[in-house]
Amino acid sequence: MEKCKNIYDKHPKITFLGYQFTLGHMSFYNCSKLSDITFPEQLIMPNASAISNTAWWRTQEGDMRYAGNTLYYVSNQVTDIDIPRGTYCVSQDALSKASEAKSITIPASVGRSEE
Numbered sequence: 001m002e003k004c005k006n007i008y009d010k011h012p013k014i015t016f017l018g019y020q021f022t023l024g025h026m027s028f029y030n031c032s033k034l035s036d037i038t039f040p041e042q043l044i045m046p047n048a049s050a051i052s053n054t055a056w057w058r059t060q061e062g063d064m065r066y067a068g069n070t071l072y073y074v075s076n077q078v079t080d081i082d083i084p085r086g087t088y089c090v091s092q093d094a095l096s097k098a099s100e101a102k103s104i105t106i107p108a109s110v111g112r113s114e115e
Contacts, residue, residue, distance in 0.1 A: 012055070016040040023050040035059070039068025044111065048072035048091045074098040085109050 013036040014028075020042040027050040028034055035055035051057055051067055064081075065073040070089040074081055076097050081104040083090065088111050095101065 012036055014038070016043070020044065022046075025049055027051070028054055030054075037067070039070075041069075042088045042111065043068040043070045044089050045070045045072060045091050046089075048093055074101070076100050079103075081105065083107055083110065 012033050014034060015038040018040055021040040022044040025047045029049055029051070030053045032053070033055055034051075037051070037054075037056050045051070045067055048067075051072075060073075063075040063077050064071065066087075069087055070091060071083060071087055071094050072091040074095050074097065076099045078098055079100050079102050081095070081098060081101050083104070083106050085107045086109055087107060088109060090106070090110055095104075
C-alpha cells in the first residue's frame, strides 16, 4: 500500500471533537507518524484498517485491543471473550484471529453501525 499522503502523516497527534465519530475504511492507514490519538466518547470503526500501520497502532499490546471504546482485535489466546460493558463498537475483523474462542459475551452497550 502507498504511504499516507495527507496532513496526518506530518503530525503526530489527532483529537476527535464531539461525542460520536465514524472512522471509515483506511482513513489513517499508513500514517506512520500518527502516534497520539484521542478518541471520541463513541467511536464507530467498522474496519480496523482505519488506523492500522500508524505509530499508535504499532505500540498497542494485549490479547484484546481497543481504540477508544471500539474493540478492534482479539488474539487466538483468548478462549472466553467477555466484551466489557461500555464497549460501543466491535470492528468487523476484530474476531478474525480468535480461533480458540469457545464463548463470546456481548454487552447491550455495543451499538450498530449502519455502514
